[in-house]
Amino acid sequence: MNSSEQPLKTAGYRTQPLVVPGNSCYGHGHGWAQVVSFAPQVHKEERVKVPMRDMVCHVCGKSSQIPAAALSAQCVHCHAYFETTHYVLHSGTRHRILHTLGNVIVPGGVELSHLDVMCSDLVISGKVSGRFCAAQRLELRGRARIKGELSADFLSVPSGASVTVAPSVMVRNAELRGELRGRLIAKGQVHVYSNGRLLGACRAEKLLLDPGAEHEGVLLT
Numbered sequence: 001m002n003s004s005e006q007p008l009k010t011a012g013y014r015t016q017p018l019v020v021p022g023n024s025c026y027g028h029g030h031g032w033a034q035v036v037s038f039a040p041q042v043h044k045e046e047r048v049k050v051p052m053r054d055m056v057c058h059v060c061g062k063s064s065q066i067p068a069a070a071l072s073a074q075c076v077h078c079h080a081y082f083e084t085t086h087y088v089l090h091s092g093t094r095h096r097i098l099h100t101l102g103n104v105i106v107p108g109g110v111e112l113s114h115l116d117v118m119c120s121d122l123v124i125s126g127k128v129s130g131r132f133c134a135a136q137r138l139e140l141r142g143r144a145r146i147k148g149e150l151s152a153d154f155l156s157v158p159s160g161a162s163v164t165v166a167p168s169v170m171v172r173n174a175e176l177r178g179e180l181r182g183r184l185i186a187k188g189q190v191h192v193y194s195n196g197r198l199l200g201a202c203r204a205e206k207l208l209l210d211p212g213a214e215h216e217g218v219l220l221t
């Protein structure tokens with residue numbers, strides 16, 4: 001018996017290539033012929049379930065699922081490539097261009113200019129200028145000041161905040177419980193809660209003002 005005629009191990013991972021009798025030589029003393037596959041056999045019940053999370057592509061806007069622990073990911077729709085790191089920016093940071101599927105935080109007291117940020121959730125409490133796009137949630141806290149292009153799917157200004165955007169912020173929906181100075185352009189609904197203030201022009205499909213809420217500025221159409 002030559003070595004290629006040893007019985008195959010079929011459980012778990014193969015340690016040798018799977019071979020089957022080739023029709024042309026089987027029975028003629030030439031042994032095994034056709035190599036079929038080196039692929040490891042992984043049985044269904046052995047597969048490990050990887051925790052997944054949703055991602056929204058910054059380029060095409062479509063959502064898909066990526067492994068929760070992935071450090072980078074590629075959009076299955078448009079093939080754009082992103083890292084998934086979260087960043088907390090401090091004054092003097094060398095990071096000026098941040099395109100990540102993770103979240104970005106600019107804490108209070110931090111002043112940064114010429115930033116180019118694309119991320120999932122963005123929280124700004126500091127004073128920044130540049131271009132900012134949050135694919136999901138944008139939260140403006142404390143005494144945040146933002147100059148430049150600012151857009152997000154959802155804007156939240158929490159209670160107690162007094163923030164300024166110049167010239168404007170573009171969102172789908174917004175929820176104001178604190179004070180926002182600047183122009184607010186919304187494709188969907190703007191909801192100003194009691195004690196919330198919007199000081200600037202507003203364009204929205206629907207503007208909801210709770211009792212005690214304030215809007216000073218024109219309604220754009």
Ligand SMILES: [Zn+2]
Nearest residue numbers: 057060075078
């Ligand atoms: Zn995409």
